[in-house]
Amino acid sequence: MISATLRNDPGNSGRRPGDAAVERCPTRSLGAVGAGVAVVTGASSGIGAATVRRLSSEGFEVVAAARRMDRLQDLAGETGCLPVAVDVTDQAAVDALRESLSACRILVNNAGGAFGLAPIAEADDDDWRRMYDVNVLGTMRMTRALLPLLVASGDGVVVNVTSTAGHGVYEGGAGYNAAKYAQRAMTEALRLELCGQPVRVTEIAPGMVRTEEFSLVRFDGDQERADAVYAGVPGVLVADDIADCIVWTVTRPWNVNIDSMIVRPRAQAANHKVHREH
Ligand code: NDP
Numbered sequence: 001m002i003s004a005t006l007r008n009d010p011g012n013s014g015r016r017p018g019d020a021a022v023e024r025c026p027t028r029s030l031g032a033v034g035a036g037v038a039v040v041t042g043a044s045s046g047i048g049a050a051t052v053r054r055l056s057s058e059g060f061e062v063v064a065a066a067r068r069m070d071r072l073q074d075l076a077g078e079t080g081c082l083p084v085a086v087d088v089t090d091q092a093a094v095d096a097l098r099e100s101l102s103a104c105r106i107l108v109n110n111a112g113g114a115f116g117l118a119p120i121a122e123a124d125d126d127d128w129r130r131m132y133d134v135n136v137l138g139t140m141r142m143t144r145a146l147l148p149l150l151v152a153s154g155d156g157v158v159v160n161v162t163s164t165a166g167h168g169v170y171e172g173g174a175g176y177n178a179a180k181y182a183q184r185a186m187t188e189a190l191r192l193e194l195c196g197q198p199v200r201v202t203e204i205a206p207g208m209v210r211t212e213e214f215s216l217v218r219f220d221g222d223q224e225r226a227d228a229v230y231a232g233v234p235g236v237l238v239a240d241d242i243a244d245c246i247v248w249t250v251t252r253p254w255n256v257n258i259d260s261m262i263v264r265p266r267a268q269a270a271n272h273k274v275h276r277e278h
Helices: 046-057 069-079 091-100 125-152 174-193 214-218 223-230 239-250
Strands: 037-041 061-066 082-085 106-109 156-161 199-206 260-263 268-270
Touching (some): 037 046, 037 125, 046 061, 046 239, 082 091, 125 199, 199 239
Parallel strands (some): 106 156
């Protein structure tokens, strides 16, 4: 269990991007009780929250990072993880998290998502900017900040949660495709750069995963449109299926690097080829 505590900041819960994240980091440093600190971003829902649950049950000291502290606190009550409010698009917040840690062996860069499904002819600059910022720059910022600790651990692992959208394009997906291709490129470059150092680098590329918020965020809260994405797909993946893959990856022996894992439901043979039963 993580022994660190949060500052007594009653205004902590439910803050959104741009808040003074520096105030919301743990007062005591982690890692003092031993190795096995895992940092998971995007931990307040979906794949990130499922990964926190699985890593916690495997005995890792898990730092759960996202913007919505209320959700992280619920997860902390359930798993014993350390909830930390971090917006990965905010360098000061990432720096504050880095300062609060004295060790880190696992980094799961999971925070991300898609905004909109507009064709390029109608592309929204702000949506594209936000997708690049969270999926690409967020992954870069977190990795850059925690790399010294990952190296110092002697057996670090970086897991970047990309997407099959980073392996094949689709109409309306260009902004998200571009971001996920970029995140994937970064993953591969990082592995080259770290060759010879004690850090493994893995890409997990999920296909269709029914999480509570991914499509809802993409379609700006339109529940009907979000539900239609998964309608009639037998055995659509759930967050825990991807968490299972992430945890399997990071629990391989030190010399086994899983470069890339593409994980789809059986009913999805390709991004555009989905079997539905109506
Ligand atoms: P969710 O929308 O359920 O979760 C996204 C998480 O990211 C939330 O915890 C959110 O928390 C967090 N997040 C968003 N922006 C930021 C930010 N700026 N800083 C910190 N945290 C942030 O999505 P999923 O669990 O489905 O997706 C997780 C990852 O998997 C994403 O990278 C996504 O692109 C990828 N993926 C998902 C697929 C799917 O079908 N679901 C398929 C392929 C890939 P908060 O709002 O509290 O900050």
